[in-house]
Amino acid sequence: MLKMSSQLENIVNAYKTLSKIPSVAGAKLNNKANKITANWSVRNLDKGKNTKYSCNYLLNDEFSVIAESEFGTDVSNELLSAVSPKETFKAIVREEKNGKDSKKQYLEVWSKSTLAHSLDLTALDVHGDVYADSEFGSLDWSQDESAIVYVAEKKLAKSEPYIKRKGEDKSKGDQSAENAPKKGEEFIYRQDWGEQLVGKHSSVIVMCKIETETITVLEGLPEDWCPGQVRFTPDGLGVVGVAWPTEPRRLGLIFCTNRPSFIFALTLDGNLKKLSKEGVSVRSPRFSPNGELVWLQRLADGPHHACHQIIRMQDYANSDNSSTLIDIVETEKETTNNEKFHGVYCLGFPGKCFSADGKRLVFSTPQQNEVRSYVVDVESGSIVDISNKQAKGSTSVLDVRSDVILAAYSNMTSPSQLYIARLPAQGSEAGIKWIPITKPPAVPESVANSSVQYLELEHADSTDSVKSFSALYFAPKVDEDKKLPLIVWPHGGPHSNFVNAYSLEAALFNMLGFASVQINYRGSTGAGQACVQFLPRRVGDTDVKDCKLATDEILKRYPVDATKMCLFGGSHGGFLVTHLSGQYPDLYRVVVSRNPVTDVASMFNSTDIADWCAVEAGYEFTEQGPVSEEQLIAMRRCSPLIHVHKVKAPTALMLGSGDKRVPHYQGLEYARRLRANGVPTRIYMYDDNHSLSSTPAEMDNLINSAHWFLQHLECRAQT
Numbered sequence: 001m002l003k004m005s006s007q008l009e010n011i012v013n014a015y016k017t018l019s020k021i022p023s024v025a026g027a028k029l030n031n032k033a034n035k036i037t038a039n040w041s042v043r044n045l046d047k048g049k050n051t052k053y054s055c056n057y058l059l060n061d062e063f064s065v066i067a068e069s070e071f072g073t074d075v076s077n078e079l080l081s082a083v084s085p086k087e088t089f090k091a092i093v094r095e096e097k098n099g100k101d102s103k104k105q106y107l108e109v110w111s112k113s114t115l116a117h118s119l120d121l122t123a124l125d126v127h128g129d130v131y132a133d134s135e136f137g138s139l140d141w142s143q144d145e146s147a148i149v150y151v152a153e154k155k156l157a158k159s160e161p162y163i164k165r166k167g168e169d170k171s172k173g174d175q176s177a178e179n180a181p182k183k184g185e186e187f188i189y190r191q192d193w194g195e196q197l198v199g200k201h202s203s204v205i206v207m208c209k210i211e212t213e214t215i216t217v218l219e220g221l222p223e224d225w226c227p228g229q230v231r232f233t234p235d236g237l238g239v240v241g242v243a244w245p246t247e248p249r250r251l252g253l254i255f256c257t258n259r260p261s262f263i264f265a266l267t268l269d270g271n272l273k274k275l276s277k278e279g280v281s282v283r284s285p286r287f288s289p290n291g292e293l294v295w296l297q298r299l300a301d302g303p304h305h306a307c308h309q310i311i312r313m314q315d316y317a318n319s320d321n322s323s324t325l326i327d328i329v330e331t332e333k334e335t336t337n338n339e340k341f342h343g344v345y346c347l348g349f350p351g352k353c354f355s356a357d358g359k360r361l362v363f364s365t366p367q368q369n370e371v372r373s374y375v376v377d378v379e380s381g382s383i384v385d386i387s388n389k390q391a392k393g394s395t396s397v398l399d400v401r402s403d404v405i406l407a408a409y410s411n412m413t414s415p416s417q418l419y420i421a422r423l424p425a426q427g428s429e430a431g432i433k434w435i436p437i438t439k440p441p442a443v444p445e446s447v448a449n450s451s452v453q454y455l456e457l458e459h460a461d462s463t464d465s466v467k468s469f470s471a472l473y474f475a476p477k478v479d480e481d482k483k484l485p486l487i488v489w490p491h492g493g494p495h496s497n498f499v500n501a502y503s504l505e506a507a508l509f510n511m512l513g514f515a516s517v518q519i520n521y522r523g524s525t526g527a528g529q530a531c532v533q534f535l536p537r538r539v540g541d542t543d544v545k546d547c548k549l550a551t552d553e554i555l556k557r558y559p560v561d562a563t564k565m566c567l568f569g570g571s572h573g574g575f576l577v578t579h580l581s582g583q584y585p586d587l588y589r590v591v592v593s594r595n596p597v598t599d600v601a602s603m604f605n606s607t608d609i610a611d612w613c614a615v616e617a618g619y620e621f622t623e624q625g626p627v628s629e630e631q632l633i634a635m636r637r638c639s640p641l642i643h644v645h646k647v648k649a650p651t652a653l654m655l656g657s658g659d660k661r662v663p664h665y666q667g668l669e670y671a672r673r674l675r676a677n678g679v680p681t682r683i684y685m686y687d688d689n690h691s692l693s694s695t696p697a698e699m700d701n702l703i704n705s706a707h708w709f710l711q712h713l714e715c716r717a718q719t
């Protein structure tokens, strides 16, 4: 066996150390709010996937932990779980491997420690796979604990070849003409919902009556609607949910909150009502204890993510009584406790998110450099920032029961911790007191002692409508005479943002002796709608200039080595780092680009989000009428490909062979041109999707990224 260089050994050891740190994957309180069930997730390098495990914490009235699980319980094969309203039952959808390639799904209902019901959903064959993803997935109990609802793939009609010799099988099966296999329909193209939702074509709402173990697909939705995020109405006579029309075509859903959709109410006997209006995109319907309904809403066009409204409907049974609880925020407003508030950008509310009297809503959303948590008065719309301010960091609410709030807290130097707080009386929320339930998992000293700085940056002499943006500088402690190599790191999207929360990637680079600057360039979310709207038609220009300004400012303010500048970014972040290495070939020394957009014009024909290409290049998306040459040229002109001949920095490309969002041909074409121009180039191809977050892909691409940087800077890792 070939021996690893000591450099590589250092990187591998650093990754191994960090991979053992768990993160909170979700947590719930019981009804009395004296017990927490938390799911933690940790990388399992031997299994090549994450292990999810559950731990319980029993609390006294002061929220001290008086008992906790001695060991975690592995719950990795639980796709979904839900405790019934009176805590009589727990429903679990479980997936088990059945032989090498096939899997089986079961619905289990536990009555305390007894397995009261177990249904083999695969064998029952009423529907296809149960959906457990973040867009469609849900599992909800009726108030009377007699039934549950969930979402699953619609059962596919049987089909067979036009010409087929068959043996006689009269034994079983529905032989009616309606159920007979359809000839010649086996190869009809069926569109799915794209990146990370592959194989999800058409969804149905499924109800299971517990006592009788009967499973029914609810009827009454139009054929061309895909329902998701369903929950029972408070009277148990129907469900509400989100539906995405499938016509004229499905565009990728993940990371895209701009898809046309409706909030609907459907009675169990099939009466349908649309609750939200036309032309909007909606998500996350939640009932208050008073039966009021809230949801998130934005316009169904433009940038893939943006500022949302919170809509309130007092009486869902009577339409046209919706009002706006929180509106789109253009730049900023003030909370009642004098904090800046830039609007709502979260993808959903916590499962339970109301005060016991239903008069206040609790939620979390990215805000500039942090995830912050808020209480909103449902009558007045007044907002109070209740984030945990023990140190700079991110607070995400996980559950709200009996006026007790459970949250996860972390920052770049300190991994996920559970915190709890009693919701103060109305008007006194700002005085909230957060109490830690768990200790922060230990991190290497260099990470724990690092500094995190928030930078407010501005193009002082610019006449642009938005001039400022922010960035996060994260660096290990350094002796006075020493200078650090710097990783310049723009996020993807482009309409998303970096926050001061723990991440393995940032910790790894930090441990190896790199400073990093994560840039929330103009166009990022969390800083007002005007900032989001600023970027479309300016990609490849202002976002690049913001990264350059951030680099220059870091060089002025911090001890970084101007000869050791690295570029790191994925997707739109990959677009930006390849732009930067082409536009400033003498500034940046080495590049790692993950699934980069290198040519928007060719991506337009192959991605699951063609609309993204049009919108970011400054055009309205349409597939009707003649193909626009002008648009094609604009998409090419904003792309890093036009600067590829100027690149000098050695470039590593990390690509996912199953990436539906930014197909790997983008990276391959770019790499071919780099090579033709004599630039040292390496391509890694992973059997993964756009996120490259499967355990084997993450491990390999992070270790190789760090190694690529160190090799080409000719410096040693710090560990």
Ligand SMILES: CC(=O)N[C@@H](C)C(=O)N[C@@H](C)C(=O)O
Binding pocket: 254, 255, 256, 304, 491, 492, 493, 494, 496, 570, 571, 572, 573, 597, 609, 612, 661, 662, 690, 691
């Ligand atoms: C909306 C979207 O997926 N855009 C891609 C081009 C992108 O940048 N993806 C983001 C989410 C990423 O960070 O991977």
